Amino acid sequence: MAEEQKKEERKRRRHATEAAGKIGxxxxxxxxxxxxxxxxxKSIAYAFIVCSYDEIIRAMDIVPVWTENYAGICGAKRxxxxxxxxxxxxxxxxxxxxxxxxxLGFDQWREDxxxxxxxxxxxxxxxxxxxxxxxxxxxxxxxxxxQAVQQYMPDVPIYNVGLPxxxxxxxxxxxxxxxxxxxxxxxxLRGLIKxxxxxxxxxxxxxxxxxxxxxxxxxWSLIWETYELRRAVPAPMGTGDAMNTMVPMVFMLGTxxxxxxxxxLNKELKDKIARKEGVVKDEKYRLLWGGGLPSWFALSDFNYxxxxxxxxxVETTYRMIEPIYRLNIPDTNxxxxxxxxxxxxxxxxxxxxxxxxxxxxxxVERLIQYIEDYxxxxxxxxxxxxxxxxxxxxxxxxxxxxxxxxxxxVLILGSNRQKKDEKRELPSLILxxxxxxxxxxxxxxxxxxIDAFIETLEQTKKNKV
Amino acid sequence: xxxxxxxxxxxxxxxxxxxxxxGIIASNIGPTGPEQRRLANKVMEKAxxxxxxxxxxxxxxxxxxxxxxxxxFADKQITEISCHAKGVANFFPEAKTIIEVGGQDCKGIKxxxxxxxxxVMNDKCAAGxxxxxxxxxxxxxxxxxxxxxIGLQGNNPAKISNICTVFAEQEVVARLAEGxxxxxxxxxIHESLANRVSRMVNRLHVAEEVIVTGGxxxxxxLVKALSDKLGYxxxxxxxxxxxxxxxxxxxxxxxxxxxxxxxxxxxxxxxxLKEIKIF
Numbered sequence: 001m002a003e004e005q006k007k008e009e010r011k012r013r014r015h016a017t018e019a020a021g022k023i024g025x026x027x028x029x030x031x032x033x034x035x036x037x038x039x040x041x042k043s044i045a046y047a048f049i050v051c052s053y054d055e056i057i058r059a060m061d062i063v064p065v066w067t068e069n070y071a072g073i074c075g076a077k078r079x080x081x082x083x084x085x086x087x088x089x090x091x092x093x094x095x096x097x098x099x100x101x102x103x104l105g106f107d108q109w110r111e112d113x114x115x116x117x118x119x120x121x122x123x124x125x126x127x128x129x130x131x132x133x134x135x136x137x138x139x140x141x142x143x144x145x146x147q148a149v150q151q152y153m154p155d156v157p158i159y160n161v162g163l164p165x166x167x168x169x170x171x172x173x174x175x176x177x178x179x180x181x182x183x184x185x186x187x188x189l190r191g192l193i194k195x196x197x198x199x200x201x202x203x204x205x206x207x208x209x210x211x212x213x214x215x216x217x218x219x220w221s222l223i224w225e226t227y228e229l230r231r232a233v234p235a236p237m238g239t240g241d242a243m244n245t246m247v248p249m250v251f252m253l254g255t256x257x258x259x260x261x262x263x264x265l266n267k268e269l270k271d272k273i274a275r276k277e278g279v280v281k282d283e284k285y286r287l288l289w290g291g292g293l294p295s296w297f298a299l300s301d302f303n304y305x306x307x308x309x310x311x312x313x314v315e316t317t318y319r320m321i322e323p324i325y326r327l328n329i330p331d332t333n334x335x336x337x338x339x340x341x342x343x344x345x346x347x348x349x350x351x352x353x354x355x356x357x358x359x360x361x362x363x364v365e366r367l368i369q370y371i372e373d374y375x376x377x378x379x380x381x382x383x384x385x386x387x388x389x390x391x392x393x394x395x396x397x398x399x400x401x402x403x404x405x406x407x408x409x410v411l412i413l414g415s416n417r418q419k420k421d422e423k424r425e426l427p428s429l430i431l432x433x434x435x436x437x438x439x440x441x442x443x444x445x446x447x448x449x450i451d452a453f454i455e456t457l458e459q460t461k462k463n464k465v
Numbered sequence: 466x467x468x469x470x471x472x473x474x475x476x477x478x479x480x481x482x483x484x485x486x487x488g489i490i491a492s493n494i495g496p497t498g499p500e501q502r503r504l505a506n507k508v509m510e511k512a513x514x515x516x517x518x519x520x521x522x523x524x525x526x527x528x529x530x531x532x533x534x535x536x537x538f539a540d541k542q543i544t545e546i547s548c549h550a551k552g553v554a555n556f557f558p559e560a561k562t563i564i565e566v567g568g569q570d571c572k573g574i575k576x577x578x579x580x581x582x583x584x585v586m587n588d589k590c591a592a593g594x595x596x597x598x599x600x601x602x603x604x605x606x607x608x609x610x611x612x613x614x615i616g617l618q619g620n621n622p623a624k625i626s627n628i629c630t631v632f633a634e635q636e637v638v639a640r641l642a643e644g645x646x647x648x649x650x651x652x653x654i655h656e657s658l659a660n661r662v663s664r665m666v667n668r669l670h671v672a673e674e675v676i677v678t679g680g681x682x683x684x685x686x687l688v689k690a691l692s693d694k695l696g697y698x699x700x701x702x703x704x705x706x707x708x709x710x711x712x713x714x715x716x717x718x719x720x721x722x723x724x725x726x727x728x729x730x731x732x733x734x735x736x737x738l739k740e741i742k743i744f
Contacts, residue, residue, distance in 0.1 A: 456584065
């Protein structure tokens, strides 16, 4: 047993920033907090991140249980298999979203026992009073998961929030359709508030909601500014850490604790940049994590990249913010309208750029911008077999990127101070596994791929020289 | 003094060694067992015997393949991606795409001047690998070496819809019972494998010249099916199993040449082929 513990300790991921190192205990306390909240009779909601209702539930003192996060915790602790198997024994297919499967297996088990499953990771997730689903227009399990779990909790009601946005077409004028979307989303969110008022027996404090929306917007801008610091060479923080710092970004939006976390991280990164302290001592390759949720049980792979001199100064995954001032949100005192505008303008943020490059798309433009801003040498993506939402688009994005952008034309300043074109090749690596299902993962194969990728990067650099 | 370089390629199914100076002077191929370290010694010993050289005469040893870390006498480990690129460029300087159909994996490598610029790998599933052919050959009661010629005789390849190796095996047996000829059945197997491999390799945007290596390259039926599917003529090196080991030896030579050019001493491991006793 002691030997096993030692092995686990050796595998634990190393953080580049002190701030990221604080996330584990923070999440543990949050999950423990849901169990305590239940004992104290507080209102508890099952919820999904990035659904525009963060400030609403905070303003109504509702305690969120982020069910995807809990599945991720089970995965990270390499203890998801028994919940996946439980779901499978309930006739759910193993090829469904494994976040949902893990949650379904856990909830059925908890309801069956009328207590937490034995040795539930970090004490287990508490039973909710109600569930707030939303598939946005991205993710069907987010619509169906809570319906499925109602089989085991028939007395727990659901509110499904419709959160659409206009899909990209290169000839569509967003301004012409935007108001329809805003009107719809505002109605959906007001409907949610009525639902929450009925469920909790409390009225919304609109002044408090306005304050929290304001705090949420300030947090977005602070996160954006903080993450932009990672452009520095050497990079002071990598994606491995960002997979931790996503917690205060998307699980604590609308809380002072979330805002304060990023103040602290901002200061830490500035200090590291001043000391020229990077994630690795000898930074050789700067990589873009171009999408896909990570394998939560294999975050130490980021350390493996680091051991080869490779860092990830930027990622598209869990960078769910843009600077508020660039979103041009119309003036309004209605906090619900502000939330709706923030939602629409976030999802359509890259549309204008995409329109200017034939064959491009918003997600591809975002990759291109990051490649240029962060001086990227290569792209890594993760195909999680159980996540259709990410998986389908990733390969397409990479193909489009290669078609319209590779070799990358880069304008550099020549010795005569004149701008000149340079062509830069951009190798890519696609990792294949899952988010929580460890049976899909082979450390040996994954690291073999990483080794080969590093050699490819090395050759590309030599070719450039 | 003549310099000799060794490349040791420990693949998932076969272990390959070459010893080179200006060309190949000895080579050996043996099955990879669970005891890779011990086997690496044995295969190396056989190659040395064939070349009539003592181990001390080898200037530099590079190990590659999945078992590369299990070669204690190697001076350096380099992945098979770089080694195949180098090895193929030795025979085909204009090569742009390599398809390696190995025993238990399959790779596509895009190269430029003998250096890898991009790659894709399938190491999750036996479908698309030599193991798929082995299992089907067993099910049909034929030798894997015979499959290529048998498949070439098929004029109406059977449709094999299962990509899972185990279920494809069942499907093949069922088709045989339905009266599908052996030639068409094997041709269908090659087509199925070619579909699987080409789907993966097409991610790289295949460009000519396209070279096939690995054990799969020895199967003429598979190479033809792949060529038909991809729409390119495919070339095969003289001994496609050895390409990775040759590349490893050549990369070892590059390392030695660079050390000489930079005026630094070449860092090597102790030249010893003692048997490892850890198993």
